[in-house]
Structures are given as C-alpha cells and as structure tokens.
Amino acid sequence: MGGTVAPEKILRELSDLWVSLGREAPAPADAGVLRACSMTFVVLAEESDDVQSLGETIAALMPAHPARALVVRLRGAGERALSERVYAQCWMPFGQRKQICCEQIEITASDSALADLPSIVLPLAVPDFPLILWCRSARLWGLPEFRPIEAMAHKVVVDSAAFADQKAVLPRMAEAVTRGVLLGDLSWTRLTRWREMLAQVFENRQYLAQLPRVSRVYVEFAEPFEALAWYMGAWIADSLADVGVPAELTVAPEADGPSLRVTLSGEGIQVELARQEERLTIVVNALSHCTNLPRPAEHLLLREEAGIVRHDPVFEKALASAARLAYPGDK
Amino acid sequence: MPIENPFQDPLRFERRVPECAIAIFGAHGDLTSRKLMPALYRLAYDRRLSAGFAVIGISRTAMSDDQFREKMQESVKQFSEDTTFDADVWKAFASGLFYVAGDIGDAALYRNIGAKLAEVEQARHTGGNVLFYLSTQPSQYAAASQGLGAAGLGKGNGWRRLVVEKPFGHDLASARELSSRLHEVFQESDVYRIDHYLGKETVQNILAFRFGNGIFEPLWNRRYVNHVQITGAESIGVEGRGAYYQETGALADMIQNHLLQVMATIAMEPSASFHANSVRDERSKLLRSIHAMTPDEIRQNAVPGQYGPAKIGGEDVPGFRQEKGVDPQSQANTYAAVAFSVENWRWAGVPFYLRTGKRLPKRVTEIAIQFNPAPLAIFEDEDGPGSAPNLLIVRIQPEEGISLKFLSKRPGEGMTLRPVSMDFNYGSSFGERSPSAYETLLLDAVIGDPTLYTRQDMVEASWAVVEPIQNVWRETKFDFPNYAAGTWGPAAADEMLARRGHVWRKP
Numbered sequence: 001m002g003g004t005v006a007p008e009k010i011l012r013e014l015s016d017l018w019v020s021l022g023r024e025a026p027a028p029a030d031a032g033v034l035r036a037c038s039m040t041f042v043v044l045a046e047e048s049d050d051v052q053s054l055g056e057t058i059a060a061l062m063p064a065h066p067a068r069a070l071v072v073r074l075r076g077a078g079e080r081a082l083s084e085r086v087y088a089q090c091w092m093p094f095g096q097r098k099q100i101c102c103e104q105i106e107i108t109a110s111d112s113a114l115a116d117l118p119s120i121v122l123p124l125a126v127p128d129f130p131l132i133l134w135c136r137s138a139r140l141w142g143l144p145e146f147r148p149i150e151a152m153a154h155k156v157v158v159d160s161a162a163f164a165d166q167k168a169v170l171p172r173m174a175e176a177v178t179r180g181v182l183l184g185d186l187s188w189t190r191l192t193r194w195r196e197m198l199a200q201v202f203e204n205r206q207y208l209a210q211l212p213r214v215s216r217v218y219v220e221f222a223e224p225f226e227a228l229a230w231y232m233g234a235w236i237a238d239s240l241a242d243v244g245v246p247a248e249l250t251v252a253p254e255a256d257g258p259s260l261r262v263t264l265s266g267e268g269i270q271v272e273l274a275r276q277e278e279r280l281t282i283v284v285n286a287l288s289h290c291t292n293l294p295r296p297a298e299h300l301l302l303r304e305e306a307g308i309v310r311h312d313p314v315f316e317k318a319l320a321s322a323a324r325l326a327y328p329g330d331k
Numbered sequence: 332m333p334i335e336n337p338f339q340d341p342l343r344f345e346r347r348v349p350e351c352a353i354a355i356f357g358a359h360g361d362l363t364s365r366k367l368m369p370a371l372y373r374l375a376y377d378r379r380l381s382a383g384f385a386v387i388g389i390s391r392t393a394m395s396d397d398q399f400r401e402k403m404q405e406s407v408k409q410f411s412e413d414t415t416f417d418a419d420v421w422k423a424f425a426s427g428l429f430y431v432a433g434d435i436g437d438a439a440l441y442r443n444i445g446a447k448l449a450e451v452e453q454a455r456h457t458g459g460n461v462l463f464y465l466s467t468q469p470s471q472y473a474a475a476s477q478g479l480g481a482a483g484l485g486k487g488n489g490w491r492r493l494v495v496e497k498p499f500g501h502d503l504a505s506a507r508e509l510s511s512r513l514h515e516v517f518q519e520s521d522v523y524r525i526d527h528y529l530g531k532e533t534v535q536n537i538l539a540f541r542f543g544n545g546i547f548e549p550l551w552n553r554r555y556v557n558h559v560q561i562t563g564a565e566s567i568g569v570e571g572r573g574a575y576y577q578e579t580g581a582l583a584d585m586i587q588n589h590l591l592q593v594m595a596t597i598a599m600e601p602s603a604s605f606h607a608n609s610v611r612d613e614r615s616k617l618l619r620s621i622h623a624m625t626p627d628e629i630r631q632n633a634v635p636g637q638y639g640p641a642k643i644g645g646e647d648v649p650g651f652r653q654e655k656g657v658d659p660q661s662q663a664n665t666y667a668a669v670a671f672s673v674e675n676w677r678w679a680g681v682p683f684y685l686r687t688g689k690r691l692p693k694r695v696t697e698i699a700i701q702f703n704p705a706p707l708a709i710f711e712d713e714d715g716p717g718s719a720p721n722l723l724i725v726r727i728q729p730e731e732g733i734s735l736k737f738l739s740k741r742p743g744e745g746m747t748l749r750p751v752s753m754d755f756n757y758g759s760s761f762g763e764r765s766p767s768a769y770e771t772l773l774l775d776a777v778i779g780d781p782t783l784y785t786r787q788d789m790v791e792a793s794w795a796v797v798e799p800i801q802n803v804w805r806e807t808k809f810d811f812p813n814y815a816a817g818t819w820g821p822a823a824a825d826e827m828l829a830r831r832g833h834v835w836r837k838p
C-alpha cells in the first residue's frame with residue numbers, strides 16, 4: 001500500500017469520472033447526467049465500520065444534500081498507510097430522465113498518517129460550500145490529531161449514543177461548543193419528533209393554560225438511550241424555567257421499560273410520552289393518542305443536522321444543561 | 332397573562348399547526364376525492380396535523396360517517412400518487428372524519444353542521460377553530476357562506492376561515508358581487524381564495540430565486556429582458572367536462588387566474604418582507620399595472636383557438652365540437668394567447684406572452700424569459716448571429732427546475748459557438764418529494780398564512796384585464812376549429828408574435 005495521496009491526482013480522477021459519466025449517459029440532449037453539489041461531507045470511520053451500510057447511508061443523504069463525500073477509513077495503529085479511490089454515486093430520481101451523480105472519494109489512513117489528513121482534505125473540499133464532518137469514531141474524537149481536522153469543518157456531527165460512556169461525553173461536547181465548534185449530536189436529533197409532539201400538545205390553549213401547574217418531570221430510559229434522556233430532561237426543565245415554571249427533574253434508568261418515557265405532572269395535569277416499538281403514545285390527562293414514529297434512520301438524522309449549519313441555541317443550551325445535570329459536581 | 336408555548340423550536344420543528352376542524356362542502360365531489368383527501372391524509376402521514384384534528388364532509392348524498400370514511404379510504408388509495416397507504420395511520424386519521432348530509436339551500440343543514448361542530452369540539456379538542464372549504468359548484472359559494480352566517484357559524488370559540496375554490500366569479504362584476512356576499516359573513520382577511528398554481532413549489536421557488544439571490548434582479552427589467560413567454564399547455568382534451576368548458580373557456584379557466592398569478596410572481600417588485608400582505612401587495616400592484624386593452628388592441632394582441640379533430644400517434648382524436656355535451660357550433664376557446672404589457676418603469680415595452688390550451692403536443696407549464704442579444708455580435712455562429720438568445724426557463728411542470736441557455740465555444744478549432752443549457756432540476760437536485768399544491772395550501776390555511784392565496788383586489792385586477800378580451804371574443808364569430816389537436820395552436824398566435832419579431836418556444 002502506498003504511503004502518499006496527491007489531492008491533485010484525485011481531482012483529475014474526479015474530472016475524468018464526470019467526462020465518462022457524461023459519455024455513458026443516454027442520448028437525448030435533455031436526458032443525461034446532472035452534477036449536484038451543496039456541501040463537502042467528510043466521514044471519519046473506523047475500518048471495522050460496516051462499509052456497505054455506511055455507503056447506503058451516504059447515498060440516502062445525497063438527494064437532500066448533494067455533496068462531494070470523502071470517507072476516511074481509519075486503520076488504527078500499525079504500519080503507516082494512506083491510499084485513495086474515487087467513484088460516483090448516481091441515482092435516477094423517480095419519474096425523471098436525468099441521472100444525478102455525486103462524487104465519492106475514499107481515503108484509508110493509519111493512525112500514523114492522521115497528521116497528513118488535513119493537507120489532503122483541504123484541497124479536496126468543494127469551494128464556497130460548507131464542510132460537514134461526521135465523526136463516527138469515538139476513539140478518534142479523543143485523539144489530539146482530531147483537532148486540526150475539526151478545525152477545517154463548518155460543523156462537526158457526532159453520535160453520543162455510540163460512545164461507551166454516554167454520560168461522560170456530554171461535558172466534553174459542551175466544552176467543544178464553548179470553544180466555538182458548531183456541533184451536532186445525533187442523539188439530540190433523535191429527539192426532534194418527540195420534542196415536536198410535546199410542543200404540539202401545548203399548542204392546545206387549554207393544556208397550555210395548565211402548564212404552570214407542572215411540578216415534576218420524570219424521564220425514564222433504557223440503557224442505550226442515556227444521552228437522550230439527559231437531553232430531554234434538561235430541555236424540558238430549561239423550557240419550563242423560561243416561562244417561570246419550576247419543576248423537579250428526575251432522570252432514571254428503567255430496566256424493562258420502553259426506550260424512553262417522559263412524564264410531566266402536577267395538580268390536574270399529566271402528560272406522558274412513551275415509545276413502544278415503532279409507536280409513540282401520548283397521553284394527556286385521560287386522553288390517549290398514538291402515532292407512527294419509526295426509529296429515524298441515520299441518514300434522516302444526518303439530513304436534519306446537515307441542514308443546520310449555524311448556531312442552534314436550543315441544542316447548545318440543552319447540551320450545557322444536560323452536561324451539568326449528568327455531572328452535578330462539575331462546574 | 333397567557334404564557335407562550337415554551338417548547339417550540341422553530342429551527343427544527345415544522346410550522347405550528349393549530350387544532351381545528353375542516354368542514355368541506357362538496358365532500359362527495361371529485362375534487363375532494365382526487366385532491367383534498369389525499370392531501371390531508373399525506374399531512375397526517377407526515378404528522379403535520381395536530382392530534383385534535385377533524386374533517387366534516389358535507390354534501391347532498393346521504394351517507395353515514397362510516398360510509399364516508401370508506402369512500403375516502405378508496406379515494407386516498409386511488410389518488411395518492413406518491414404516498415404509501417398505511418392502515419394504522421389511516422385508522423387514526425379516519426377516526427377524525429365525520430359526515431353531514433343536506434342541501435346548501437336548506438337551513439336545517441347548518442343546524443346539523445353546528446351540532447356536529449360542537450360535538451367535535453368537545454370530543455377532539457379542536458378549540459372551536461373551523462376552516463370551511465367550499466368545493467361545490469361556484470353558484471353555491473355565496474349561498475353556503477350565507478347559510479353559515481345565518482346559523483351563527485361564521486363566528487365561534489376559535490377562528491373561522493373560508494376557503495373558496497376557483498373560479499371566483501365569471502367576470503369583474505360577479506367577482507365583486509361574490510366578495511361582497513362573502514364579506515357579509517367573513518372578513519376579507521378570513522377569506523382564502525385558492526389558486527393552486529401558487530401552491531406549487533416552483534412558483535414559490537420563483538420568489539426564492541428572484542429575491543434570495545443578488546445576481547438576477549439587476550437583469551430583471553426592460554433594459555435586459557426582451558420578452559417573456561408563459562405557457563400552460565395540456566395534452567388532454569376536455570375529458571368529459573365539455574359542457575363546463577364550453578361555458579368557461581381557456582382564457583377564464585387558466586389565464587385569468589393561474590397564468591396571471593404566475594406572471595405577477597415573475598414580474599412583481601421585491602416586497603419589503605415575506606409577510607403575507609407585503610407579498611400580496613406587490614402581486615396586486617403588478618396585476619393592476621397590466622394594461623387593459625381596447626377592443627382594437629385586443630384584436631391585435633389576443634388570439635382564441637379551438638381544436639379540431641386529428642390523428643395523434645395513430646389514434647383518432649375528436650375535435651372540441653365532437654366532444655360529449657358540446658354544441659357542434661360552439662364558439663368556446665380551448666386555446667388562448669394574449670400579449671400583455673405592463674405599465675411601469677421596470678417593464679414598459681416588454682411583451683408578456685401568455686398562452687394556454689387543451690390538446691397541445693405536451694403537458695408543460697413554464698416561463699421563458701428571453702434576454703436581449705449581446706450589443707455587438709462579434710462571432711458568427713452557424714445560423715447567423717443572435718440566433719440563440721440567452722433564455723432563462725423556469726419549468727413548473729412536469730420536471731420542476733430552472734435552466735439557463737447561453738452560448739459556448741464548440742470544442743475544437745475555430746470560433747464556432749453553440750447554445751448549451753445549464754440546468755437546475757429542482758425536485759431532483761434535492762431528490763426530495765415536493766408537497767402537492769393542495770398540501771401546501773391546506774396547511775397554510777390552517778396555520779392562517781394567506782401569502783399564497785389571492786386577495787379580492789388581485790382577483791378584481793385580473794378580471795379587469797381579462798374581461799375586455801372576453802367581451803370582444805363573445806361578440807366575434809371565429810372560424811373554429813383553427814388548430815388541429817396535437818399541434819401548438821392556431822397560426823394567428825404565431826403571427827401575433829411574428830409582428831414583433833418573436834417566435835413561440837416549443838417547450
């Protein structure tokens with residue numbers, strides 16, 4: 001395996017790729033290949049990561065955020081290695097005659113070659129569009145080599161649920177935000193529909209009028225959803241505090257419960273949201289309502305995050321509070 | 332003091348949708364089956380509707396709630412183009428469907444509607460909010476509104492709004508009269524006149540394109556734009572609606588509303604904000620600056636057409652006069668082309684050619700903005716200089732998108748130029764599903780955002796320019812049919828452009 005990668009060679013290969021895609025395209029002038037790009041999407045993944053499913057996730061993201069995708073596969077320790085491969089990801093949108101193609105570049109790097117990554121990624125980034133970095137590797141996030149890579153990105157997306165100690169990662173993420181990093185956490189993104197349903201309950205004027213009576217917020221979670229639970233608890237408590245409603249918050253694991261259950265209660269009001277399988281049940285006082293809420297696929301979460309390349313004050317506040325709540329001892 | 336909902340997160344959440352009941356007059360009709368119910372179901376599928384949501388279907392045919400639900404289920408299955416039918420979502424959605432039978436002219440109907448609304452308000456917590464949707468024959472619009480008013484249903488615990496389907500009047504006087512009848516019960520701000528073209532993603536995208544970018548607006552005026560062509564072509568005939576079409580015609584059915592609204596969107600001045608009234612003020616101002624032509628001007632600048640029989644793809648296609656329910660001597664226009672001029676500083680002297688027709692070669696709606704040629708032609712291309720003008724094409728259907736046509740050097744020796752096209756394919760560049768116009772518009776009405784609805788002054792302004800044409804055409808006997816089915820319309824329409832040195836595009 002070669003030890004160097006020349007970005008210019010990759011760019012040449014990309015341009016050849018477009019020429020050959022154009023040639024292969026069907027004849028009529030208004031059919032053909034359409035090149036679309038709205039960002040550079042860099043993925044950092046361990047070599048052990050399932051390439052196939054990662055490829056599918058990236059492909060599924062492309063229709064909403066056409067991008068030049070750069071997948072960096074980390075080989076870990078061992079002999080210094082760096083290599084690349086270029087290909088296109090094409091699809092024919094339903095009912096259309098034009099194929100849409102996005103470029104994909106795969107780079108394999110050993111830990112010892114990590115320091116070279118920024119000098120390769122930077123020239124490959126599409127000018128004038130944001131660079132979104134999706135770090136799938138909890139290990140890399142802790143390495144000092146990560147900082148210069150992070151510095152290139154307009155936004156960094158991680159998934160706290162992928163970390164062994166979800167609770168512990170919250171303060172580290174909060175710290176990155178205070179450093180000015182635009183951060184997204186897929187655990188938070190998983191809560192969007194939940195939060196929306198809760199907000200929807202209080203769009204009803206009758207329930208909104210009862211909101212000041214809420215005095216307790218209870219969040220129960222099953223093991224893999226600890227970060228979600230802290231986020232949810234912190235966000236609800238903050239939101240209530242914003243309108244002058246103090247409520248006691250409890251975030252507790254529940255061995256056999258559903259993945260997540262959230263209860264707001266007080267005199268004459270009880271609102272409960274719980275997920276069971278693919279359903280979200282909302283019970284407001286005695287009235288129960290159930291909607292379809294399939295677990296969002298990763299590409300849908302990424303789609304949401306890639307659509308917000310700016311400060312997200314609600315998330316940043318919830319993250320700071322969740323980090324504080326999860327570790328009350330820390331300042 | 333009431334508190335604000337602290338859980339809203341506008342950066343991530345879809346727009347707030349209040350709880351409400353939608354009462355549809357004409358629930359047994361075609362539009363409800365084809366468009367309204369599939370749109371509402373899709374909104375439910377996407378969790379865009381609040382839990383306290385209900386539909387009350389109203390029409391003459393006797394049906395129970397369950398029969399209505401069954402009929403609507405069939406419609407949703409049959410007419411939802413790109414939405415899978417999910418039995419669980421349907422079940423939850425259908426539990427909010429109710430039905431009331433009765434005649435619009437009968438006071439008892441409104442008592443029953445009132446009772447049903449009260450019941451639904453209790454059971455489904457709709458908060459007393461009601462959106463009335465008039466999807467019956469236009470002759471019933473005023474009667475339905477007055478019936479609601481007489482029964483006291485125009486007001487209630489929550490808001491009350493009225494959506495009115497097209498056509499809104501058949502001339503200026505009838506449009507005015509209808510507005511004033513509706514205003515006896517509903518304020519203008521609560522009247523939502525639907526023009527489903529404005530709900531189309533690409534039409535909305537025109538605003539984004541023009542006012543979100545800095546590079547196009549400087550070119551958007553008489554100095555750089557040569558002329559504009561707006562085409563709304565259909566390949567189908569009147570499809571059994573011959574009798575209706577005979578009364579209306581292409582001019583009133585398409586140009587008076589849809590194409591003039593599209594023209595207003597393309598030509599309006601930038602609005603100071605994206606607030607509903609500010610956008611609508613600009614649209615309205617543009618419509619009011621369109622020159623209302625004299626009969627002599629009309630004979631020069633407006634061409635009606637009617638299709639005759641032809642063979643298309645080996646198949647015999649009847650002419651309009653051979654369609655079912657159509658008078659064999661009918662003078663109705665199935666094609667209309669008009670050259671409008673706008674009397675303001677930006678557009679003085681720039682013709683806006685609008686055309687629409689049935690049985691044209693293909694179904695396409697697009698706007699083509701043709702720019703002036705370069706001031707000096709220093710290259711000789713094959714067909715002579717200036718033969719390929721710069722064109723900006725905004726396609727509304729079928730493949731929504733924007734293309735820019737410009738000249739480029741042909742690879743190889745010599746300075747030969749050829750036109751190339753730079754495409755932005757809206758729906759597919761972001762291969763996302765676009766919501767249907769009815770989804771967008773229904774949600775807007777529930778939310779209370781009238782930006783994409785037409786206001787009284789807009790409707791009247793467009794009738795003011797269309798009615799004189801109607802009058803002249805009514806008094807003239809045309810030698811119809813004047814175009815064969817499957818062609819791009821009458822020769823007179825080509826001549827109308829040729830007199831100004833222009834040609835129709837063949838999209």
Ligand SMILES: NC(=O)c1ccc[n+]([C@@H]2O[C@H](COP(=O)([O-])OP(=O)(O)OC[C@H]3O[C@@H](n4cnc5c(N)ncnc54)[C@H](OP(=O)(O)O)[C@@H]3O)[C@@H](O)[C@H]2O)c1
Pocket residue numbers: 356357358359360361362363365389390391392433434435436465466467468469471496497498
């Ligand atoms: N169809 C389209 O694609 C389309 C497109 C754009 C605009 N529109 C407009 O939408 C409206 C509805 O069109 P449509 O095609 O759905 O019409 P339609 O199929 O003829 O349906 C008319 C509906 O109105 C009801 N109705 C008629 N007279 C009534 C009365 N006196 N009292 C109570 N209900 C009465 C009918 O009830 P019964 O069947 O029970 O008698 C039926 O449900 C029209 O204004 C049309 O111009 C339609």
